[in-house]
Amino acid sequence: MEKQSLDECLYQIDRNDNVCVALADLPAGVIRVNGTARLQQLDVKAELTKGHKVANQFIAETQAIIKYGVVVAIATTDIEAGEWVHLHNCKSAYDERSASLDLHSGAPTDISYS
Amino acid sequence: MNTNIEWQGYARKNGRKGIRNKILVMYTVECASFVAKEVGIHFRNTNIDVDVVGFTGCTDNQYALNMLLALIRHPNVGAVLVIGLGCEYLQADKLAAIAKEEEKPAQSLLIQNSGGTITSIAEAKEMVTILHEQLRNKTVRVTMSVDELVIGAECGGSDYTSGLAGNVVVGSVFDYIVEQGGTAIFEEIVEAIGLKDMLVSRGKTKQVGEQLLTTYNKMLDYCKSVRQYSVSPGNFAGGLTTIEEKSMGAFVKSGSKPIAGVLKVAQSAPEQGLWLLDSVPDPTYMSFGYTNPNDSEGLMDLVCSGAHVLLFVTGRGTVVGSAVSPVIKVTGNRHTYRRMSDDIDFCASDMLTGEATLAELTSALFQMIISTCQGEQTKAELLHHKEYYIPYKYQSAGTNCEG
Incomplete structure (x- = not known):
């Protein structure tokens, strides 16, 4: 059980990143940050699914989302510190289709099954 | 970390060294795959290390053939048996000849000439046993290290x-x-x-x-x-x-x-x-x-x-x-x-x-x-997980990506 609780935290892989990753499903509230983070903890605004990203600072619309120290997406709206970062508030500079995928399941919404 | 690590590898004619000494059973068309796979299954859990690979198409393709040649020349491969049906484009005897050029014991058989499934499987098993004997007698073990x-x-x-x-x-x-x-x-x-x-x-x-x-x-x-x-x-x-x-x-x-x-x-x-x-x-x-x-x-x-x-x-x-x-x-x-x-x-x-x-x-x-x-x-x-996949594809014949 001890090992289980150890991954109930966020992980920041590069010091310059403006997002952290949830290592487990996390509740809202103050959460510990592992890795090479400037902040040792972060106030997460709503519950987070494991593997998903959360902003560790305010990110303005059109600004870059930085992970691994590189640009991985562009913000499509202002994002507050502690907010979930995903398809609803940022987009790829390359793959236009991904912006239309279902936010939670990732399933495509632009193809007909009928 | 210990930087002077060495182990015993298998010497090959082309100067490379292997970490395994496998007999590679290779089929040249989907129609020959059943016989090849049956041979592979037969030698599971024996002291003879047999892997099966093959190409499924009847029409050949330079990209796929290059992969088969690279597998024959791979240092982990000690001997090769090529199994064809007999009417496909890829030539089993030519593949076996490449292995022999590498001084690897090699055989080939065509199912149409051998008389069908049962006789081909029996013949192929016997060939694998002979290849194994040849490998045992001729393989040279050599010291191998991380730089190789x-x-x-x-x-x-x-x-x-x-x-x-x-x-x-x-x-x-x-x-x-x-x-x-x-x-x-x-x-x-x-x-x-x-x-x-x-x-x-x-x-x-x-x-x-x-x-x-x-x-x-x-x-x-x-x-x-x-x-x-x-x-x-x-x-x-x-x-x-x-x-x-x-x-x-x-x-x-x-x-x-x-x-x-x-x-x-x-x-x-x-x-x-x-x-x-x-x-x-x-x-x-x-x-x-x-x-x-x-x-x-x-x-x-x-x-x-x-x-x-x-x-x-x-x-x-x-x-x-x-x-x-x-x-x-x-x-x-x-x-x-x-x-x-x-x-x-x-x-x-x-x-x-x-x-x-x-x-x-x-x-x-x-x-x-x-x-x-x-x-x-x-x-x-x-667990005997030995998957392989050799596709039809195209890359130009030259060296690096001038395509």
Whole structure:
């Protein structure tokens, strides 16, 4: 059980990143940050699914989302510190289709099954 | 880490050394696959190490043939038996002749000449027994060390841990092996979208930087033309938001060393160091439909560039191994490791929770690679997971990506 609780935290892989990753499903509230983070903890605004990203600072619309120290997406709206970062508030500079995928399941919404 | 590690390898005529001494049973068309696979199953759990590979098409293809030739010449292969039906394009006797040129015991048979399924299987089993006897008598064992080792890496079934832990440890092992004078090969250039500047800046020389740029641009044109990026609904549901994010998570497995050059499929590295393997089709009239179909194809590409051992990083979990070269499966997800511990060899998750350092995990994975070179079986080998995939594809005949 001890090992289980150890991954109930966020992980920041590069010091310059403006997002952290949830290592487990996390509740809202103050959460510990592992890795090479400037902040040792972060106030997460709503519950987070494991593997998903959360902003560790305010990110303005059109600004870059930085992970691994590189640009991985562009913000499509202002994002507050502690907010979930995903398809609803940022987009790829390359793959236009991904912006239309279902936010939670990732399933495509632009193809007909009928 | 102990830097003077040596083990006993298998000497080959072309100067390379193997870490296994396999008999490779190769079929030349789908119609001959049943006989070949029956022979492979017969020798399971015996002291004769038999792997089966083959090509399914009746019409041949230079790209696929180059892969078969690379497998015949692979240092982990000691002897070869080629099984054909008898009317396909690929010529079994010519493949066996290539093996003999490499001074590897070799035989071929055509099912139409041998009299059908039952007699062909019986004849092939006898041939394997004879090849094994010849191997036992003639194989020379020689000392082998890290500077003669070629290692390949790829990832599949990725999740949020792959880029944070699994690929990070593999990248660190790559750095260590290159520092020791060894050779490391990574691929999956289709997962470098958005990383152009970083990729080009990793070139060892300006010319290599240009090669990397050509390879990147070809990949991007290809992905745009087939409207396919290497990212799936499961990736998005798992928290990845863009192909760029997935790209960087995959790219970290290349480590941090300069890239010595770009290999095309079935080319071996001409010198030691870190190499990028380009498996993207070159432009041709048939380009739509030529894709990178599955993980086994990627592993086979690395084998065909001479990789002795493969590192396969997974997050969600995978079970595949490979013919010819042992696969060590690595995950950064402790839940996946617990759930699939019969299949997965190494867990790197302790660096995420702070229970182990990257240096400790790097050392442990390196030791596992050395044990594998010394003959210890990986979990995929123990389970007889020896997948292979040899596709129809097109790459131009020249050296590096002038296509």
